[in-house]
Amino acid sequence: MPDLDLLTQSLARSVKHWRAVRGFTLDVLAARAGVSRGMLIQIEQARTNPSLGTVVKIGDALGVSITTLLDYGQGPKVRIVPAGxxxxxxxxxxxxxxxxxxxxxxxxxxxxxxxxxxxxxxxxxxxxxxxxxxxxxxxxxxxxxxxxxxxxxxxxxxxxxxxxxxxxxxxxxxxxxxxxxxxxxxxxxx
The missing domain is CATH 2.60.120.10 (Jelly Rolls)
Structure with a gap:
């Protein structure tokens, strides 16, 4: 699977996960992030590759980093990110x-x-x-x-x-x- 597809799917899972953790409805997250409800639906269904600005707004609204949005199952306390x-x-x-x-x-x-x-x-x-x-x-x-x-x-x-x-x-x-x-x-x- 191409990297962009993996990134889109990871973002979809993470936005759904963190929205549920925060107890936000789609409408609440849309209002907090300044992103349309339709865009959030497309993101959560992995049907779009949003702009960096949109991802930053969603992360800010959820109170999580972009790293967390791209991989919420972080695992151990030490996490090494290989150069590639x-x-x-x-x-x-x-x-x-x-x-x-x-x-x-x-x-x-x-x-x-x-x-x-x-x-x-x-x-x-x-x-x-x-x-x-x-x-x-x-x-x-x-x-x-x-x-x-x-x-x-x-x-x-x-x-x-x-x-x-x-x-x-x-x-x-x-x-x-x-x-x-x-x-x-x-x-x-x-």
Whole structure:
């Protein structure tokens, strides 16, 4: 079975599982996530491959990391993710991508990402729940980080942290690829 089909089926099982654990109806989850009820039905029936933004919204609404949505039966306390099994959730034809490297539920979702943005490309994120913090470390190139309409330049070797409950965009205005590692901490659902 192709990787995308396995990912779609795992997401379907996990959304159903966590919706039941939280006691949310489809309507409640749709309202909390800002996603249509029809889209949730398609996701839970493994009939669609939703965008990264949609998966993030659902994870935020359920109070779980994307890692958990992609594999809720985590098993042992130590979980090693082999290099070839990091999940690529977004990519462009030019070669930009992000990969979810690892995640945990401690005490809320905590995720670690690997990003590559090719020159001239960007990726926009909707606001996360209040209390969400992102930490980024640029390893190559220069990141143009725009948070709530304000642009910040982050060169290679520098790190940045910000409250991610405002619209934000990761961009590469330079002429060389930009690489960074990002950690996202989302507060637990109350």
């Amino acid at each position: 099994q990091a999940v690529r959730l977004w990519h462009t034809d030019s070669g930009s991508y992000n990969r979810l490297l690892a995640g945990s539920e401690a005490p809320g979702p905590l995720e670690m990402w690997d990003w590559l943005l090719m020159p001239g490309e960007s990726s926009t994120s909707d606001p996360h729940p209040v209390g969400t913090v992102e930490l980024l470390h640029v390893t190559a190139g220069e990141l143009t980080l725009t948070v709530d309409g304000v642009e910040h330049r982050v060169p290679a070797g520098a790190s940045v942290s910000f409250e991610a409950d405002a619209p934000h965009t990761y961009g590469n205005a330079g002429d060389a690829p930009m690489e960074m590692v990002m950690a996202v901490s989302v507060p637990p659902v109350s």
